Amino acid sequence: MISIVSAPTNLGLRPPELGSVPGTSKAPEALRDAGLYDRLMSAGALDAGVVLPGRYVNDDQTRAKGHVRNETAMIEHAIRLAGRIGSVLERGESPLVIGGDCSLLLSAGLALTNRRNAGLVHLDGHTDFRHPGNSNECASVAGEDLAAAVGMHWPAIANIQGRGPYFAPGNVAHIGCRDDDPEFAEADSVLGLVMPARVAMQRGMTATASAAAAVAGGAGYWLQLDVDILDPRWMPAVDSPDPGGLSPEDLVALLSALAPYAIGASVTVFDPDLDPDGHHAVRLAEILGTGLQFLGSRATVNDH
Template sequence: MPTNLGLRPPEPGSVPGAAKAPEALRESGLFHQLIELGALDAGVVLPGRYVDDDSTRESGHVRNEDALVEHGRRLAKRLEMILDAGNVPLVIGGDCSILLGVGVALARRGRTGLMHVDGHTDFRHPGNSDECASVAGEDLAAAVGSHWPAIADIDGLGPYFPPQRVVHIGHRDNDGEGTEARQKLGLVLSAREATSQTPASVATAAQAVAHPGYWLQVDVDVLDPSVMPAVDSPDSGGFMVEQLTQLLKLLAPGALGASVTVFDPDLDPDGRYARVVTDLIVGGLAHLGTAVYNAR
């Protein structure tokens, strides 16, 4: 899912680099390693053209809204094909606006829980901010129905995830929407709270809320910028790579699928951080879905 549609431009007239992530990760060996583990390459869902529309966008709309919704519908169709075939989808982003397409696909199938592992709550919405524009900072709010209907109720399917079955892990203590997220979601743990516990205790608490068969969304800015600076909004106080890998190992088997987002190759000129993301995905998600599908 090589999309950057949900991100703000890094500077006026430019486009974010997150759309390059799938090919940068392919170059780093990710696809080869996953295929060696038995994965199938299910292809690419191409997005529409990114437009820096800040000067022309009407109020009440997010950036690249039409293209973003259409891309979400096409992702949903692809995911439904994969799930109908009995396979476990792993979606490589791109930015985390792809959660909307994931949500549409799962809502059509009866709705599931959600594990949202992210360095930000992504809970900005029109009720708490006058700055709504970039869905990559608003995807979780939209996914539980707290946003404009154009993105939160695509095809009348919102909310895509029941809020009481949503777990968020990883925001920093200064996140402006953290308090509201705690009030509305099933479980919210900051990075500080999560890393002060064992991965096993975090996973146990999270799975009790989301229940097996959840979707696992991982935004790599949950990592501390000392180990992952190649993201558009790095904030100190995040996970170390081994901490996150161990947590994902515990969460992945109970997931029916996962998505990994927000790595920006434009901020990784020599490819070293692409290798970090590759190792994280292979090490943390190799057993994605095994508990869910083996139980069927």
């Protein structure tokens, strides 16, 4: 059974412009309004409530070196959201976290550290593998979440409560980056699988899903979807749209193949501020309602 957890965080993103805040915090309610929650709940899903983040602060002028934007609030939110995810799992349900920005991958990782050999399938238009070892511009965890999840970031976010790395690098499959992703080569050398969107489309979604599950499987895996994996022709309402992404039909096929075997899933980086008439939210609700409808139905989860 799916349990929907709303996580309206924007803490991991840079300000879109001076004096403003990112709009991803509005995504859960925009998708609710677009019919996603009703669609899933009519098929038996439960509403597991909301985990609210702390206040977004543009701390670029005051943040000390070696710290990410909104660090304290982000860590506090990660711990609380991990607790909610853990409660859902303890009830034998499949958590579906609707974000929010993709810094909430930290929460999923924390929640799964007591799940033996849990892997990660990371669907994203970017590798999100920026970290202090390859960049002097680390600040926004939404572009650094995958590196943090495998332990390659400052300990404050990569080792919360001494529980990192949250996923073993060899058990992580990334699908969807573009060919010019600046961290592709390093991610490819560290993770179990890195497959650009172009290659995934050439191979087909069934073969792509099989390859990802083979790397991340075992005790089940977390499924993280950043919706900028879609080409901006269909989904421009994201922080960093890049051409060369999947079509809606591709994404539905990929999710449909992966979701049944997933322990849980998170959906991130849709920005309703960039979708004033709501039609992109409706499209995304259709994609998610179809692709994730059998989330967790065939998953195997082992505890310590």
